[in-house]
Amino acid sequence: MSAPLNKKVFIKTYGCQMNVYDSEKMADLLAPDGYGVTEDPQEADLVILNTCHIREKAAEKVYSELGRLRRLKERREAKREGMMIAVAGCVAQAEGEEIAERAPVVDLVVGPQTYHRLPELLKRVEKTGGAVVETEFPAEDKFNRLDKPAAAAPPARGVAAFLTIQEGCDKFCTFCVVPYTRGAEFSRPVERIEAEARALAQSGVREITLLGQNVNAYHGEGPNGEPVSLSGLLTHLSAIEGLERLRYTTSHPRDMDDELIEAHGSNPKIMPYLHLPVQSGSDRILAAMNRRHTRDDYFKIIERIRRARADIALSSDFIVGFPGESDQDFEDTMALVRDVTFAQAFSFKYSARPGTPAAELDGQVPEEVKSQRLARLQDVLKAQQLAFNRDCAGRTMDILLEKPGRHEGQLAGRSPYLQPVHVPAGTAQIGEIVHAKVESVGANSLSAHIVGIQ
Numbered sequence: 001m002s003a004p005l006n007k008k009v010f011i012k013t014y015g016c017q018m019n020v021y022d023s024e025k026m027a028d029l030l031a032p033d034g035y036g037v038t039e040d041p042q043e044a045d046l047v048i049l050n051t052c053h054i055r056e057k058a059a060e061k062v063y064s065e066l067g068r069l070r071r072l073k074e075r076r077e078a079k080r081e082g083m084m085i086a087v088a089g090c091v092a093q094a095e096g097e098e099i100a101e102r103a104p105v106v107d108l109v110v111g112p113q114t115y116h117r118l119p120e121l122l123k124r125v126e127k128t129g130g131a132v133v134e135t136e137f138p139a140e141d142k143f144n145r146l147d148k149p150a151a152a153a154p155p156a157r158g159v160a161a162f163l164t165i166q167e168g169c170d171k172f173c174t175f176c177v178v179p180y181t182r183g184a185e186f187s188r189p190v191e192r193i194e195a196e197a198r199a200l201a202q203s204g205v206r207e208i209t210l211l212g213q214n215v216n217a218y219h220g221e222g223p224n225g226e227p228v229s230l231s232g233l234l235t236h237l238s239a240i241e242g243l244e245r246l247r248y249t250t251s252h253p254r255d256m257d258d259e260l261i262e263a264h265g266s267n268p269k270i271m272p273y274l275h276l277p278v279q280s281g282s283d284r285i286l287a288a289m290n291r292r293h294t295r296d297d298y299f300k301i302i303e304r305i306r307r308a309r310a311d312i313a314l315s316s317d318f319i320v321g322f323p324g325e326s327d328q329d330f331e332d333t334m335a336l337v338r339d340v341t342f343a344q345a346f347s348f349k350y351s352a353r354p355g356t357p358a359a360e361l362d363g364q365v366p367e368e369v370k371s372q373r374l375a376r377l378q379d380v381l382k383a384q385q386l387a388f389n390r391d392c393a394g395r396t397m398d399i400l401l402e403k404p405g406r407h408e409g410q411l412a413g414r415s416p417y418l419q420p421v422h423v424p425a426g427t428a429q430i431g432e433i434v435h436a437k438v439e440s441v442g443a444n445s446l447s448a449h450i451v452g453i454q
C-alpha cells in the first residue's frame with residue numbers, strides 16, 4: 001500500500017522526450033513517499049527542474065527559473081513552510097557543484113543516471129540541511145531500480161506513452177553534449193521493455209514511442225541471451241494486445257539498417273513517420289561535425305525507406321552556422337531540403353557548448369549570419385510542412401483520439417504522420433482509433449470528422 005498523498009511535487013521538464021519520460025519516472029518513484037504531483041509551484045513541497053543542456057538558451061532558462069523559485073521559497077519560509085528545490089537532468093550532470101554555488105537556493109543536484117535514488121537523496125537533504133550533489137555514473141543499473149514494482153507499474157497517463165529503450169551515445173558529434181551528459185550507450189534488455197510495454201497497454205495505452213538518443217543503435221539482450229536489434233524489438237512489441245501503434249525516435253542515419261527499413265514496409269503497427277536528423281547538407285560540414293556519413297548516403301537512405309513505405313513522412317533536425325559553414329555549405333543544406341522534402345523539421349542556430357570539440361574550432365559564424373540562414377531555412381521548412389498538410393485534405397486516415405480538445409465536444413488526436421488532428425467526438429471515445437476524413441488543414445494541425453471506427 002502506498003502512503004497517503006500528503007506532500008506535493010511540481011516537476012518542470014525541459015529538453016527532449018527522454019526528459020519527459022524521466023520526469024514521469026521521478027513522479028512514480030516519489031509516490032510511495034507520499035508525494036502527489038501538482039501543476040502549481042506555489043503549493044509544492046518539492047520543486048524539480050528537469051533540465052536540458054543541449055543549447056546555451058536551454059541551459060540559461062534554468063537559472064532564470066531558479067531566480068523566480070528563490071523568491072517563492074523566501075515567501076514560503078516567511079510563512080514557516082518548507083520547500084525543497086532540486087535540479088535534475090542534463091544541466092545537473094554537466095554543471096554539478098557549480099549549480100549549488102551559483103544558486104544557493106538549490107538543495108539537491110541529481111544527474112540523469114542517479115535520479116532513481118531520489119527518495120534517499122531527499123532524506124539526506126533533510127538530514128544535512130546543506131546542498132547534496134549526486135552526479136556520478138554509478139555501476140548499478142538505474143533501470144534495474146526503475147523496474148521495481150512501484151515504478152514499473154505506472155499509473156495510466158493517457159493513451160500515448162514514451163518508453164526509453166536505449167540511453168546515452170557513443171557517436172560524439174563534435175557539437176553535442178549528450179555523450180557527456182547521458183554517458184555511454186546502453187540498451188535495456190528486451191524482456192524489461194516488453195514488460196513495461198505490456199503494463200502500459202493494460203493501462204489503456206494504444207501507442208508507444210520508443211526513445212533513445214540513438215534509438216536505432218539499440219542492441220538489447222534478447223530472451224535467449226542473443227542481442228536484438230530495433231527491428232527485432234519492434235517485432236516483439238507488435239505482438240502485444242491492445243498496442244496498435246509504434247514509433248521510435250531519435251535515429252541516426254548511420255544505423256538505418258536494411259531490416260529496420262524493411263520493417264516499415266511489412267509491419268503495419270510501425271507508423272509511417274521517421275525522424276532522421278541530417279544536421280547539414282554539406283559534406284564538408286558533415287565531416288567536421290563527425291556525423292560519419294555524406295549527403296549522398298542520406299539521399300540513398302531516404303530512397304530506400306520510400307521504396308519500403310511510399311507514404312512515409314520524414315522529419316529532421318538542422319543546425320545552421322556550424323563553425324566554418326560558408327554560404328555555399330548553407331546553400332547545400334537548402335538544396336538537400338528541397339530535394340528530400342520534409343513533413344516536419346526542427347532547426348537551430350549552432351550553439352557552442354563548453355567541453356565539446358566544435359566550441360574550440362576557428363571560423364565561428366557571426367550571430368547575424370546564423371539568424372539570416374535560420375530564417376531562410378525555416379521559411380522553406382514551414383512551406384514544406386504546410387504543403388504536406390495540404391496534401392492530406394480530403395483524405396481519410398486513422399486517428400488515435402488522445403485527449404480533450406481546445407473546444408467542448410472536440411478531441412485532440414494524432415494522425416499516422418504525427419500531425420495533431422481536431423475531431424468532433426466525446427471524451428468516452430478517448431483511446432479509440434477512428435477513420436476520419438480531413439476537411440481543413442492549417443500549418444500545424446488538421447481538422448477531421450469521423451467516418452468509421454477501426
Ligand code: SAH
Pocket residue numbers: 054055175176177178213214250251252277279317318319348349350351352353
Ligand atoms: N541524437 C540525435 C540528436 C539529439 S540532440 C541525433 O543524433 O540526431 C537534438 C538536436 O539538437 C540535434 O539533432 C541537433 O540538431 C540539435 N543540437 C545538438 N547540439 C546542438 C548545438 N550545440 N547547437 C545547436 N543545435 C544543437
Ligand code: SF4
Pocket residue numbers: 169170171172173176177178179213214252
Ligand atoms: Fe549528439 Fe550526435 Fe549522439 Fe545525436 S548522435 S546524441 S547529435 S553525439
Ligand code: F3S
Pocket residue numbers: 014015016017018019051052053054089090177178181182213
Ligand atoms: Fe537536452 Fe539532455 Fe535531452 S541535453 S535534449 S535533455 S538528452
